[in-house]
Amino acid sequence: MIDEIIKRELASALSHKLSVKIQINQAERIHGGDINETYRLMTNEGDWFLKLNDAKRFPDMFLREYDGLEELRQANVIAVPKPLAHGVAGNRAFLVTQFLEKGTAAPDFWENFAAAVARMHQTTQSYFGLSGSNYIGSIKQYNTPYVSWPVFYAFNRLMPLAKMAYDKHRMDKAMLDQLEAICKRLPELFPEEPPALLHGDLWSGNFLVGTDGKACIFDPAVYFGHREMELAMTRLFGGFDTRFYYTYQAIRPLAPGWQKRIGLCQLYPLMVHLNLFGGNYYNDVKEVLNGI
The missing domain is CATH 3.30.200.20 (Phosphorylase Kinase; domain 1)
Structure with a gap:
């Protein structure tokens, strides 16, 4: 109370x-x-x-x-x-x-959800980032504008969290060095794409079925980023129904090789969880780093 x-x-x-x-x-x-x-x-x-x-x-x-x-x-x-x-x-x-009242999913719920997210990702601007920092969970999320996605991802996402984890003794020097080496390779790893409006923390706990049978999303960590980040995030912590991914791919196909970049994109949310909760997330981050 x-x-x-x-x-x-x-x-x-x-x-x-x-x-x-x-x-x-x-x-x-x-x-x-x-x-x-x-x-x-x-x-x-x-x-x-x-x-x-x-x-x-x-x-x-x-x-x-x-x-x-x-x-x-x-x-x-x-x-x-x-x-x-x-x-x-x-x-x-x-x-x-x-206040959102819960409803029952329509038969085409996942297809409709995917189409809506694809349309959201068509909203763009001239740079990656946002006008100011915000939060993902209780961790500050930096959104300093950059026209290069690899630079944005390195300096606003991966390296701040790596420093935080290292200072908390949740990341050792070997892992920090490994992450820094990957940041230098980001320009060759990511295909070029325009900035897309992202929810930023889109997983199964941050949407519900509304009274109209369609998805409603909440608890955002909004920024303009690479849309593969959003799709990779949806695959964590249980993932979405396969109909979501098939429909999205049919409407706005991802660049070739996107499957190999899922782990790279999941590094950010996994490092958020490493900083918040420690524990097994160290092994999750290590596994992703070893696979890049």
């Missing part, structure tokens, strides 16, 4: 943000998130979804997530929860979005 002080401050902050008097009738805890406290907020204006976290530890996390949701919504190709408000109540940072 949310304590009464936070509830009053949250109601006041939401009233100010939304320019309407908000009364929180009930906050029902929802389990499943690893990083944030999550709730179903029942208010006089309807039910909303609430995330809470430490305002000092992650001062701009929810601002960045709010912006990422807006970026995906502007593409207007796939359902995304509408972000309503973000801010600080007491010592807690908050994000309030539309």
